[in-house]
Amino acid sequence: MLLTTFISLTTGKMSLSLGEILDVLFGAGTDRNETIIFQLRIPRIVPAILIGTVMGLAGAAMQTLLRNDMASPGTLGISAGSGLFVMLVIAGFQVTSLPSRFLLPALAFIGGVTAALIIFLLAYRRQSDLSPTSLILTGVAVGMGNNALSLIRTTRLNRSNITPKQVPSKIQKAPESSKDNSRARSLLNMVRSRGLEPPRLLHH
Structure with a gap:
């Protein structure tokens, strides 16, 4: 967990060295590094540790209760x-x-x-x-x-x-048969563009 916390503090879009992190923790860091540590990374690391701990306790309780190592x-x-x-x-x-x-x-x-x-x-x-x-x-x-x-x-x-305004009027008014024919023609053109011969059933 300590290793994961250290990696989370040092890596990111703007990487920080161990010395820069120590300077921030002891109040000698720059404003940019303080913002990265205290406002971006620590607020994510602390909840992750707490959530992982609680999930582990919940899994252990379920495994003890159900007497099954795979329980959760x-x-x-x-x-x-x-x-x-x-x-x-x-x-x-x-x-x-x-x-x-x-x-x-x-x-x-x-x-x-x-x-x-x-x-x-x-x-x-x-x-x-x-x-x-x-x-x-x-x-x-x-x-x-x-x-x-x-x-x-x-x-x-x-x-x-989904409201009627979100659906184009052409799609609303188009009958089912025309939409099916359009899909069939699109599929037929795609098959022909790849040099394949479509089944005869699609020609009807």
């Missing part, structure tokens, strides 16, 4: 629940009052906790231990459901963003 938060569908909750809140309620750097992590945390509670409630059975197998199966099912809901919502958002 994505195995139980917790990550999918976080993404779904963020998308539903932002798209449904159009929340714009808080900056995204505060809003998105909070929404993702709430969605992940909610998904985890749902999975544990569905996998729990009275008078029996909570087995890793039931957790994994329930988590996979809930994760697939969350992914499906996210895909449906994303598709609807993409369709709603």
